[in-house]
Amino acid sequence: MDTQLLIGSRFESGTEAEEHILNPRTGAGIIDLAEASHAQIDAAVDAAERAFATWSQTTPAERSNALLKIADAIEKDADGFAELEALNCGKPINAVKNDELPAIIDCWRFFAGAVRNLHAPAAGEYLPGHTSMIRRDPIGIVGSIAPWNYPLMMMAWKLAPAIGGGNTVVFKPSEQTPLTALKLARVISDILPEGVVNVVTGRGETVGNALINHHKVGMVSITGDIATGKKVLAAAAKTVKRTHLELGGKAPVIVYDDADLEAVVHGIRTFGYYNA
Template identity: 40%
Template sequence: MGANGIESDIRDRHLNAHERATANLEFAGWIDGETYAGTDQFAPRDPVTDDPIVDVAMCTSTDVDTAVDAAWDAFDDEWSTAGPADRAAAIREWAGVLADHLEELTLLESLDTGKPIGDARGEVEGMIRTLEYYASLARTQRGAHVPTGEDVHLYTRHEPFGVVGGIVPWNFPAWVAAWKLGPALAAGNTAVLKPAKATPLTTIRIAQLSKAIFPDGVINVVPGSGAGVGGAIADHDGIRKVSFTGSSAVGRQVMERAAETVTPVTLELGSKSPFIVFPDADLDRAANAVADGIFYSTGEICDAFSRAIVHEDVYDEFLDRFLEIARSHVIGDPLDPETTLGPLTTASQYETVSEYIDTGQREGATLAFGGGRPDDPDLEDGWYVEPTVFTDVTPEMRIAREEIFGPVQTVLSFSEYDEAIEMANDTEYGLAAGIGTERTSLAHNAAADLEAGVVYVNEYGPILPDAPYGGVKQSGVGRDLGEEALDHYRQTKTVYTNIDEPSL
């Protein structure tokens, strides 16, 4: 209900969209090529209206066992003997089917996460491009001949682990599912994937759309809780590799549980990413880059530019431009193409972000813009936060050190190059960083000095499947994407063959 107790147009639109997006579909586990109902159900909630979208089967650790068994059967019976060309063809065919269902998947993604419909479409397209990229890489994998003496033929070969596990975050469910499945399948593995409980719908649907393309059991999706399903994947003795994207706190738990079975892990975790604005920067470009990096996806992005570190000579001018962009955002219904900022995805995240905004004010930072809910009764049931900008921020403040995961920008100042680099690196995280400058030498030197796995110059993104993505320090270990990601889904075997002198 809206403020006057009358059904709003937005609620009507969303309830109709729920029915349209889920009609004739069953959202449950996907195991061994079939829908798999758990023992209980849960319902992800629409972040715009706080209504349940559809019932989803709640799987358990026992269901993870079933999925792992199915994945091993598929690996042993068919997938391990599928050649690179066969794997490439299957992944490419699947990407084509997903492209045919682009609008369906876009609607599910928007309803589940609260992303503006255009952003959701772009991320589904990113998922498809990622799978197409790994379809191409499947045929390019090579071992190596190692030159040695004439009496030894020495070579290496790359082999899949067998069954791998993936745990997908709630902020980019479709796209990151492809980050896990693309390289895993291209390298020859089968997979057991857990979508986030808050946003499971697209991950389940893309698995359903793989029917008859892959052998049954190659792709398995097990929705459920982090403790019940995620924990079971992390320490399962039948899963030979685990890839997790999410918070640093949960990532540490995954690493600890995987250590029990000495299972290798890839972890892409939190951040407090800086963007340094040097005095020669094109301030329009810099302000847009920082804004894209903190307001896209309502700031629920792992590499959000949540710290703008601005040279004192251009601080006021940069701030004027940045505030103008913040004011220009259209907060509204994500299904409206004009909307540029949707709600936060969950009620708990709304509470977290609201608490940090209160904390910033208590710490003495100046709330230069935003900080509240939009003044629109049609949006009162959603988890909306205005674009928020804090100035007079000092590096020791919690809002400058801790990951907020919302549309909250902190703006700090510096005077010297070394001060900017020290301030940027003074964090436990190291996922991404940004640089605003028109000087090539400054850009390359800063890129080398910043402690981050990804550095953007004068822009935010784009994130392309061609390049590795991941962080340093407590932002994780290993890399998603790029050719390098294949190395995380395969093992290298060295073969020594002794060769005798030829004789007849």
């Protein structure tokens, strides 16, 4: 089982408070995992900064090929990833194998294609004597913070578009469900250049807070609750960071007069507890 942080090309253990990683299905402990220190977070950001200088200059074809290699590696070890996700999240393993892993692999492949097919308005002379155009450049370092409910899928959603666009990332999984992120870190370190993706673990109030307030981080992506989103916006305003916020709780449902109420009740019951 992989338990170490990925900082640049180095794998090292966290040095701060330990988090008890549990199997939610049984309540049994899996492992105690120490979170990253401020020095380790700074080192991860510095590694991402160094990597950005060269990764941002790679071609779409180079980045696309890297994403495809990651997808292939996950697919090759799909059973291993599924077993670990099921263990750490308490999910039925067939749900992970049959529903989640195909979607995760497809996500990496989708963005491998998307990065080679970026569109923008055509260049034109909108002012006499001047040609206007839109150029798409990577932002820089993205601090990504993922939740506990779909750890490996959320990692794909956050990493694939960011690195596909030429950015570098410091990624923090949920402190409760970090195991597949640490496993994927090993895969990524063999495929991507040093520092393009860094993985640090820990709680939101410590590691997450350090990331969203870091002066070198150019964008913050977080999936979480509204209170956390407000903190991210407040922190981002200090240095005008870009933000990507997926916030909320249990989704509301609008039922129209002509709805089949029996089908509505069945659907809400099924999907409301699908990932419970």
